Amino acid sequence: MKILEERIKQDGVVLPGNVLKVNQFLNHQIDPDLMLDIGKEFVNLFGKEKITKILTIESSGIAPAMMTGLLLHVPVLFGRKKKSSTMPGDVYCAHVYSYTKKIENTVTIESKFLNKNDRVLIIDDFLANGEAVSGMLEICQQAHAQVVGVGIAIEKSFQGGAKRIKDQGVHLESLAKIASFDNGQVQFVEESK
Template sequence: MKQLEERIREEGAILSDKVLKVDSFLNHQVDTELALATGKEFARVFAGERITKVLTIEASGIQFAMAAGIALGVPFVYAKKKKAITQSDKVYTAPVHSFTRGETYQVSVDQRFLGPEDRILIVDDFLATGAALVGLVDIVRESGAELVGVGAVIEKSFQEGRGLLEAKGVRIHSLARIVSMKPGEVHFASEEIYSTQN
């Protein structure tokens, strides 16, 4: 997705060869127009799949699941990282380790919101280590729902996430695939090399 790659090139900050900061337009401050455009693109790519719901994980997946839900005309569900007092005990759960926060969550989805009648598109902001997405894939399969695929806004292809999902037979579509990066340079799978601000 050209518009997204350009934005990463213009505003992304590469803090190391693994850490990309996109908090000015994707996951702290959010450009609502760009978020809506990502949803339209996911809806185009997965057209004809009769998706019934979009699934993501709180918090930074929500804006993209909402955008995809808007474009597809379906509701979305976000997996919870912590148990709230209002939450039921009938949940699907999976352990997820967060490398950016250094802790392991037990993520959960209420069983009322996923079932064999559903055709699910999973969406998240990043596909990197794959930890969160693998957890969501396991939850969808435990529920008996059909997994249509995984849509990532940004994929860091040099990390293990894509391989882990492919090993599970999951269809993956990423809107911007980063093959390699280092401070000052990002290389997309589209084979163009851009310089970045830092």
């Protein structure tokens, strides 16, 4: 997705440890118009799948997921990293390790919001090692819900998570695919251009 790649080139900052900081438009300050464009692209890619629900994880997944849900008129469900005080005992959960933050979160979904009749599109802001997406796939499996696809804004292709998920037969699409951060510069995978 050209405008997302251009925005990453313009405003993204490469930090040590292969971390890409996009606080300017996605992870802290959010550009709603860009999020709508991302939502439109996910609708182009997955819109024919009769999606009943969008699944994401707080907090940075919420914005792109919301715009996709708005365009498809389906509910957006976000996993909480801590169990909320207003959540009952009946939940699905998965353990998700964050390599960036070096902590493990337990992601929780109330079981009444996901069931075997759901056709789920999983959306997230970043995919690196694939821990968050794997956790969401696990939650859908617990709910016997069908995952029709995974839509990612920014994939760090060199970290292997995308390959691992596709190898399970999951239809995964990423709008910007990063090949490397060599010399602190963002290099995109050629095929995505």
